[in-house]
Amino acid sequence: MTAPLKHSASITVDVALGDRAYDIVIGRDVLQSLGERVAALRPGVRTAIVTDRTVARHWLEPAEASLAAAGVPTSRIVVEEGEGSKSYATLTQVSEALIAAKIERNDLVIALGGGVVGDLAGFAAAILRRGVDFVQVPTSLLAQVDSSVGGKTGINSPQGKNLIGAFHQPVLVIADTSVLDTLSPRQFRAGYAEVAKYGILGDEAFFAWLEQNHADIFAGGAGREHAIATSCRAKAGVVSRDERETGERALLNLGHTFGHALEAATGFSDRLFHGEGVSVGMVLAAEFSAQLGMISSDDAARIARHLSAVGLPTRLQDIAGFTQEGLADADALLALMAQDKKVKRGKLTFILLEAVGRAVIANNVEPQLVRDFLQAKLKA
Numbered sequence: 001m002t003a004p005l006k007h008s009a010s011i012t013v014d015v016a017l018g019d020r021a022y023d024i025v026i027g028r029d030v031l032q033s034l035g036e037r038v039a040a041l042r043p044g045v046r047t048a049i050v051t052d053r054t055v056a057r058h059w060l061e062p063a064e065a066s067l068a069a070a071g072v073p074t075s076r077i078v079v080e081e082g083e084g085s086k087s088y089a090t091l092t093q094v095s096e097a098l099i100a101a102k103i104e105r106n107d108l109v110i111a112l113g114g115g116v117v118g119d120l121a122g123f124a125a126a127i128l129r130r131g132v133d134f135v136q137v138p139t140s141l142l143a144q145v146d147s148s149v150g151g152k153t154g155i156n157s158p159q160g161k162n163l164i165g166a167f168h169q170p171v172l173v174i175a176d177t178s179v180l181d182t183l184s185p186r187q188f189r190a191g192y193a194e195v196a197k198y199g200i201l202g203d204e205a206f207f208a209w210l211e212q213n214h215a216d217i218f219a220g221g222a223g224r225e226h227a228i229a230t231s232c233r234a235k236a237g238v239v240s241r242d243e244r245e246t247g248e249r250a251l252l253n254l255g256h257t258f259g260h261a262l263e264a265a266t267g268f269s270d271r272l273f274h275g276e277g278v279s280v281g282m283v284l285a286a287e288f289s290a291q292l293g294m295i296s297s298d299d300a301a302r303i304a305r306h307l308s309a310v311g312l313p314t315r316l317q318d319i320a321g322f323t324q325e326g327l328a329d330a331d332a333l334l335a336l337m338a339q340d341k342k343v344k345r346g347k348l349t350f351i352l353l354e355a356v357g358r359a360v361i362a363n364n365v366e367p368q369l370v371r372d373f374l375q376a377k378l379k380a
């Protein structure tokens, strides 16, 4: 794999899902084409933009201006930023606002924001009038490489991540890489964990490229678009082969069984962003795989080394308030994992690693093994 030498105009990745196929358009300033693309896709459509307060401050006006220039009517629904908005209360707020805006079955919801807004607005669209189409305009790195693609939408339950939701594919994804210039460094890093995930789970050459080129990605060089497009291609491939996670798609959950439990244990708060939980979770999955004799300890250490090199948390002890109740408790974490959506007939499923670039689905993982592993890690 070679790095591109300069920024490309824009890159389009196709998500091949038959009559529900859609494009992911990636590039600097592609937000300006939102109105034109929406008008071409759905002539005469009305739209409602769902966004959060922070994203609204930076990017709502440019999005509205693009729609207005193309003659597309729109209204705005602004929610509070943060994971707390993937809640029943905010779903009610958004649904009622969409109904009040008279968004009809053939209209469009536009999710302008990070993964929180995308998951929330996508789910509201999935259930509004039994299903309205939606467009993803991802504004965080995480959303551009992962959450805007593939149609998983939903909200959290106090009992666990994404436990209420629906598969509902967007009809278009517009990923403007210049909007990432206003993202905080901590949020950018959190999103990077999902980029690294694609290398770790299925593409050793991409992981090696990331090891060499991560500084360029963080600095906003041409490597950034390359990393986003490579991630989107990887996800689009998996989703087109296994849309509803009956098999291969579960690989995209690498690090998430641990990560989601850690997010729940920290109350879905700023103590641990999703991508940070995935980073710790991927290192735990690698170390657990090494303990089971599946991956070499050198490969497991290589994964931890790279995530740590970009400033991501890699150990349970790196999480703020580590010693607080619920987090430093293997049984409490195991109880949270029991709500994972990959659980089958009460048995835990983990995504484990045989090498960097080779993840496997392990059904029937013995809870006692996980408990002992976690207890050792909590003392380490």
Ligand SMILES: NC(=O)c1ccc[n+]([C@@H]2O[C@H](COP(=O)([O-])OP(=O)(O)OC[C@H]3O[C@@H](n4cnc5c(N)ncnc54)[C@H](O)[C@@H]3O)[C@@H](O)[C@H]2O)c1
Pocket: 052, 053, 054, 055, 058, 081, 082, 083, 086, 113, 114, 115, 116, 117, 119, 139, 140, 141, 142, 143, 146, 147, 148, 149, 150, 151, 152, 153, 161, 162, 179, 180, 181, 182, 183, 184, 187, 190, 191, 273, 274, 275
């Ligand atoms: N559906 C999926 O397939 C999928 C995949 C991965 C993650 N997720 C979900 O995505 C969520 C995490 O997404 P996230 O990391 O984007 O979090 P987020 O949506 O909370 O966004 C992170 C923060 O950055 C701010 N922000 C976003 N874009 C910005 C910009 N351009 N400039 C300035 N600030 C900006 C937001 O206001 C927010 O405060 C989690 O709920 C996770 O479960 C879903």
Ligand SMILES: O=C(O)C(=O)C[C@@H](O)[C@H](O)[C@H](O)COP(=O)(O)O
Pocket: 146, 150, 152, 161, 162, 194, 245, 249, 250, 252, 253, 256, 341
């Ligand atoms: O798209 C998928 O499939 C993923 O698993 C991507 C994950 O990064 C994402 O966090 C997803 O929301 C997790 O799904 P869940 O089914 O475990 O809630």
Ligand SMILES: [Zn+2]
Pocket: 146, 194, 256, 274, 278
């Ligand atoms: Zn994720």
